[in-house]
Amino acid sequence: MAKTAKTAKSLGFYLVIGLLLVGLAGFGATSFSGGTTTAASVGSREITVQDYANALNARLRQLQQITGNPVTMEQARALGVDQQVLSTLVIEATLDDEAADLGLSVGDAEVRDRVIGSPEFAGLDGSFDRETYRRLLQNIGLSEGQYEDQIRRESARTILQAAVLGGVPRPTTYASTLAEWVGQRRSAAWVRVTEDDLIAAPAAPEEGELAAWYDENPDAFTIPExxxxxxxxxxxxxxxxxxEVTQEELRNLYDQRSAEYVQPERRLVERLVMPDADAAEAARAALDAGETTFETLVTDRGLDLADTDLGDVAEGDLGAAGEPVFAAAPGDVVGPVETSVGPAFYRVNAVLAAQETPFEEVEDDLRAExxxxxxxxxxxxxxxxxxxxxxxxxxxxxxxxxxxxxxxxxxxxxxxxxxxxxxxxxxxxxxxxxxxxxxxxxxxxxxxxxxxxxxxxxPPEQPPLEDVRDEALAAFEAARIRAAVIARAEALAEDIRESGTFAVPGREGRVDFGLTRRQFREDRAEGYVDTVFDLSPGEVRVMPTDEGALIVRLEGIRPADTESETVQAEMETVADRTSQSISQDIYQVVVDELQSDVPVRVNDSAIQSVLTQFQ
Structure with missing residues (x-):
């Protein structure tokens, strides 16, 4: 249980680290031209060239597994991966330096358990294999001592992180209050009032009213510069x-585009790359036994289905997987098939029939082109x-x-x-x-x-009224009618307030039950839901609309059901997000303080040398 809690906190910390990467990319480090073995230093802690190369290589492999395609260093640098990796190493070294000052460490037993328990070092029988351990470390340029020292430093960092982040209490009161506010439901009665509800049409305008209104509303008629x-x-x-374009030229262009106009059968396919052959065979056995599904395998790899989508592909696009994939039926999972990025499964989602577009259908388009x-x-x-x-x-x-x-x-x-x-x-x-x-x-x-x-x-100008009289008169009449409708609605609303009965002569009122703050009912009136949640019980309000007005009365308020799954989930979400935000703020203060006290230096020439080797 203790290990589980520690792991959870560590994962939370790395989420925070991810959010800090961009902010720390320009941490104010200075450069020096030291030896070729040191990529950077933080206080007394050195980040070796091998450390940087290993971390960069691990990140590139991770990106390749996610995308299913090799990632070049040019692409990685365009995404800022090189700086993100360096920033992560600087943060870790800063924490290592602080942990050392505080005397934080773990014993040999925990280091041994971590090594023996790592599946990467298991042999064919599933147990720890020292030769595999030695060989894998040699491949990444580490000795056993160096690797075990990394484990000690990582464990010490985890202890430090837990000390910083573990004391943040969950803001349950805040989360409960906000969830109850969001989960509250309201019912409102409403009725429309339009020109048809006027007792009489507005009186004809008196002499000079149109001119005065025109002068008061210049923006509606001003001609821009x-x-x-x-x-x-x-x-x-x-x-x-x-x-002039000849028929022969059109035919030649059509033939050049034969792949576009004459398409073979294609398949809609998803591809899931597995970490190794053993994992792939185990997954195949589970699929055959009905113990898992393609979706579950994708989720277990930490991916979404969108990450596996290859779109529509021809048989030749799939290499060695082309023949078995095109022999499969929709819904079948093919594989594992060995590919350039490792063993992979392919799921066929649909068969797209061959298509041919005749020359006559595209002749005019080709001629125009x-x-x-x-x-x-x-x-x-x-x-x-x-x-x-x-x-x-x-x-x-x-x-x-x-x-x-x-x-x-x-x-x-x-x-x-x-x-x-x-x-x-x-x-x-x-x-x-x-x-x-x-x-x-x-x-x-x-x-x-x-x-x-x-x-x-x-320059911008408002034309003389006589030049736009008809347009101005129509707008003036519409404004007078709208004002009269709103006045009529206010009078009807006052009758409702006095009588307590929600009724408008000749109109049938309606009720919206159980409105929530997140609903949209803009077909009622702009800002309708916000108005409903602004009203007190029994309060009546008139809302102008494009057609006239809306009379609204709040009929009742139903508090949030704090025992419902929805509100409980809302509380958990708010508490988690708020706790994470508070933790991030606290951690940011700690990191800023540590960074200000520890000199950070980067060996640009060493970093560039590593990047060059990845080209």
Missing amino acids: TRRISYAWLTPEMLADRV LATDRARRAIEQEVERLNDLVAGGASIEDLAANSELEAGQIDWTEETSDGIAAYDEFRQAAASAEQGGFPELVRLEDGGVFALRLDEVV
């Missing part, structure tokens, strides 16, 4: 119709001459008159997205253009080009 722009442009699509590609190259060949014209002072009109470019004009705003304004490059150039500036030739993402000239900037 408009840039009047002249431009000349040419795209491959504009030029494609003038490009070839023509557009040639048009793109033709434009590229013109770019130098067009740049010379622009450099020589050619205007937009000159460019259109002396090239294939077509001239145009546009009143552009930030909301314009038609025609040439659909291109990001044009919108950026239009937004930054200045009056009096010289045109520049700009490339478009599809291989086209354009140049523009800013002719005028029209």
Whole structure:
């Protein structure tokens, strides 16, 4: 039981370590050019080149098992794996240094139990095999003494970690309070009020009301800043119709794409890589005996099914596994099959029939593709001459008159997205253009080009009412009706408050029972659920909606059932997350303090030497 508790705390610690890696990546270490055997040092503790190489190699193997594919050092460095491994070793060395200062250690008996109990060192009979032990350590460049010293240091770190993290109590009161708050349920009565519920239509507006309302609501009618722009442009699509493509060329392109248009049978397949042949054979026996399933094997490897998904594959994609996989039926588990990443099982999920797309179905698409590609190259060949014209002072009109470019004009705003304004490059150039500036030739993402000239900037303005009278009058009438509906709803809500009866003439009220804070009922009104949980029992409130208004009354509150599995699970989740967060904060303080007291140095040349050997 003690060992189980210690293991759990150790696992929790490493979760915390994982969260700290990014923050510790720039821990302020300085560099030195020491001997080739030392990769870094933390206080009196050295991290050897072999330590770093072993840790890096172990992480690469772990990534390979997870992805099912070899991971190159270039890929690993792009993910920051090299720095993460170094940061982990620095943290461990920092803890080792502190543990040594505190005199923390474990006895020979525990080290012996750890060694003998490691399945990696077991022989064919399943018991500890010293020759296997010696050989495996030799393979990773460690002596027995060095490895056993690592065990001592790891155990001491675990003791230190447990001392730091083990004293954090579970925040049960906080978790219970929050779970009860989340688990509370409420019932609310509601009824819609629309224009049909008005006793009478709003009175006709008096003289000057429309003008006053128009002046009070300028944002609804203000025209944004408009840039009047002249431009000349040419795209491959504009030029494609003038490009000739022969039937022979189309046939050749179709033949080149035969693998795309003529596809053999394929399979939807999942692959699970096992750690070694013994584990694979044991898994096969368990599958055959009905003692396990493919899903269970995946879970036991610490993976999700998504990690094993190969998608749809052809027989040739699977190498030695291709023939047995394609001979299997959907649902079958094939294997173990020896692969480049180790023994693996394959599960067939579906059979995809062979498909053939005839030439006639794709002829038009191929023609457009070839023509557009040639048009793109033709434009590229013109770019130098067009740049010379622009450099020589050619205007937009000159460019259109002396090239294939077509001239145009546009009143552009930030909301314009038609025609040439659909291109990001044009919108950026239009937004930054200045009056009096010289045109520049700009490339478009599809291989086209354009140049523009800013002719005028029209500032934002609210047009005269007479220019938009019909639009303004319609909006004004809608606003008056909406205000009248809300006023009618407020009057009806007051009647409900006074009478205590939830009733609206000509309307049937409805009740939502058992609402929770996490539900969405935006079909009622925006913020409906939040409003329900803001009300007191019996309180009535009017909520404006797009169609009019909603009258809502809180009918009752049902406390959370603290004995239910759902609320209990919520409490556990909140307690775990909060406890972990508190532990992380405490541990961060400890790590920061230790890091500030211990000098950390990194031998960049040694680190680079290790990385180079992995290329």
